[in-house]
Amino acid sequence: MENLLEIKNLTVKYGTYTALQNANMKIGPTDFIGVIGPNGGGKTTLLKAILGLLEPSSGEVIFSEQLSNQKTDIGYLPQVNKFDSRFPINVIDVVLSGLAGKRNWVKPFNSANKEKAMQLLTDLGIAHIANKPIGQLSGGQMQRAFLGRTLISDPKLIILDEPGTYVDNKFESELYEKLVQLNKSKAILLVSHDVGTIFAHVKSIACVNRELNYHPSNIITPEQLASYNCPIQIITHGEIPHTVLGVHNHKHHH
Amino acid sequence: MIELLQYDFFSNAILAAILTAVSCGIIGSYIVARRMVFIGGGITHASFGGIGIAYFLGFAPMIGAGVFAVLSALGIHYFTHKGKVREDSSIAIWWSLGMAIGIIFIALKPGYAPNLMSFLFGSILTVMKTDLLYMLVVSLITVLVFAIFFRLITMISFDEEFARARSLPVDFFNYMLIIISALVIVTSTRVSGVILVLSLLTLPQATANIFVQSFRSMMWFSILIGLFGMISGLYISYYTNLPSGATIIVTLTAFFALGKLIKALFAVSKN
Numbered sequence: 001m002e003n004l005l006e007i008k009n010l011t012v013k014y015g016t017y018t019a020l021q022n023a024n025m026k027i028g029p030t031d032f033i034g035v036i037g038p039n040g041g042g043k044t045t046l047l048k049a050i051l052g053l054l055e056p057s058s059g060e061v062i063f064s065e066q067l068s069n070q071k072t073d074i075g076y077l078p079q080v081n082k083f084d085s086r087f088p089i090n091v092i093d094v095v096l097s098g099l100a101g102k103r104n105w106v107k108p109f110n111s112a113n114k115e116k117a118m119q120l121l122t123d124l125g126i127a128h129i130a131n132k133p134i135g136q137l138s139g140g141q142m143q144r145a146f147l148g149r150t151l152i153s154d155p156k157l158i159i160l161d162e163p164g165t166y167v168d169n170k171f172e173s174e175l176y177e178k179l180v181q182l183n184k185s186k187a188i189l190l191v192s193h194d195v196g197t198i199f200a201h202v203k204s205i206a207c208v209n210r211e212l213n214y215h216p217s218n219i220i221t222p223e224q225l226a227s228y229n230c231p232i233q234i235i236t237h238g239e240i241p242h243t244v245l246g247v248h249n250h251k252h253h254h
Numbered sequence: 255m256i257e258l259l260q261y262d263f264f265s266n267a268i269l270a271a272i273l274t275a276v277s278c279g280i281i282g283s284y285i286v287a288r289r290m291v292f293i294g295g296g297i298t299h300a301s302f303g304g305i306g307i308a309y310f311l312g313f314a315p316m317i318g319a320g321v322f323a324v325l326s327a328l329g330i331h332y333f334t335h336k337g338k339v340r341e342d343s344s345i346a347i348w349w350s351l352g353m354a355i356g357i358i359f360i361a362l363k364p365g366y367a368p369n370l371m372s373f374l375f376g377s378i379l380t381v382m383k384t385d386l387l388y389m390l391v392v393s394l395i396t397v398l399v400f401a402i403f404f405r406l407i408t409m410i411s412f413d414e415e416f417a418r419a420r421s422l423p424v425d426f427f428n429y430m431l432i433i434i435s436a437l438v439i440v441t442s443t444r445v446s447g448v449i450l451v452l453s454l455l456t457l458p459q460a461t462a463n464i465f466v467q468s469f470r471s472m473m474w475f476s477i478l479i480g481l482f483g484m485i486s487g488l489y490i491s492y493y494t495n496l497p498s499g500a501t502i503i504v505t506l507t508a509f510f511a512l513g514k515l516i517k518a519l520f521a522v523s524k525n
Binding site: 051052053071072074076078082083084087088089090093094097100101105106108109133135149 | 283287289402403405406408409411412413415416417418419420421422463467468469472
């Protein structure tokens with residue numbers, strides 16, 4: 001099947017500092033890729049490059065024709081602490097804002113849009129707070145509202161940046177269940193420091209530590225991680241059947 | 255009370271109050287929602303530099319103030335985003351530079367500056383037809399821009415990064431809205447002066463925010479509260495012979511306190 005997008009020889013520099021060096025990756029239509037790596041290793045830089053939020057120093061991100069429609073084909077769930085939670089906006093308006101795209105920013109939302117937003121809120125279990133200002137939500141409700149914004153445009157690729165932070169365990173497990181469902185028809189790129197949880201759900205792993213190493217399965221050994229130059233802490237999760245991992249003690253270059 | 259309206263100066267003042275309530279209600283909500291109040295403060299005070307130069311060279315102070323306000327708005331934005339100066343520092347730089355330039359040029363002009371107090375504290379009762387024209391134009395631009403692009407402005411203000419990821423014209427609107435804010439601030443200084451104008455952009459909003467939470471209703475309520483506050487402040491100042499700008503601000507503050515009180519009483523009666 002044709003890839004949704006391809007990252008080709010991508011290098012991103014901030015001034016003289018190289019955040020990402022010669023990264024290559026392809027994302028297929030039903031991929032579920034977990035992005036791991038140390039803090040400051042370039043995970044966010046990779047996401048921003050895909051979202052077009054920064055200019056690469058060299059290389060490029062090539063989008064397939066399937067993704068060309070107004071950028072609404074990419075759903076993006078940013079880290080929840082990036083928002084001004086006291087901004088005067090209601091839950092339903094947050095969800096509806098996910099429909100805005102390149103050439104679609106003057107026309108008001110119609111009743112079909114609003115019905116779709118309400119349907120999503122019902123699915124996410126927060127229909128009762130549709131007209132509440134976001135300042136009155138709990139962390140889990142907030143993350144659900146933003147997931148609604150991510151999904152309303154029916155994206156072909158969903159990008160999530162640390163969706164497990166600031167939320168209750170119940171929502172976290174619901175979220176991963178939902179992602180597995182969505183993954184039947186959509187590609188997912190998931191950034192998380194919670195490696196144990198990631199490995200249980202993703203199909204492949206990208207280790208980002210200035211370089212990008214793509215690992216085509218969710219089973220990864222400490223030795224492989226070491227060869228990817230990906231110094232992250234791994235915790236053994238016995239209950240996860242596919243992934244048995246030891247704590248690694250290798251020395252790495254930072 | 256109605257008979258006051260047959261005086262030109264008083265009906266002009268009422269018109270100025272209406273136009274200012276509309277433009278400040280909208281732009282103030284934008285500024286408050288984006289937490290840009292102190293950028294507003296910087297722009298306001300920087301505009302005094304333009305007043306000083308206009309006074310020295312003998313052209314309309316509103317023009318000088320307008321040019322300085324827009325320049326300082328762009329300057330603060332530029333210093334912060336391109337010059338790597340921390341935002342609060344770049345606000346302070348423009349804030350005091352504008353005031354300093356104003357003072358220097360007023361000192362250079364021989365003789366006593368009779369209008370200085372009205373620039374600093376406003377004088378809605380001396381509003382002239384040309385002032386009203388500026389106010390009308392600025393209010394119309396504000397209303398039109400927010401009526402047409404309300405959804406986009408909300409999106410950009412709430413989550414700039416998401417808006418950028420969707421290729422929305424974020425930079426264009428940021429610049430346009432800061433310029434409109436500068437123009438609204440300058441025309442509103444006729445009502446309450448350089449020093450007090452910040453209240454016109456924040457007090458109605460804070461009062462509205464006691465009762466409503468959405469961006470749109472905040473704008474509508476702010477316009478109504480601002481209008482009611484300015485007109486009652488105007489009447490109070492007329493009958494008590496107190497300075498109009500200051501009286502309006504105190505009236506608006508009283509409304510805010512009243513709003514808090516009403517809210518508290520409702521909360522008590524509910525329980």
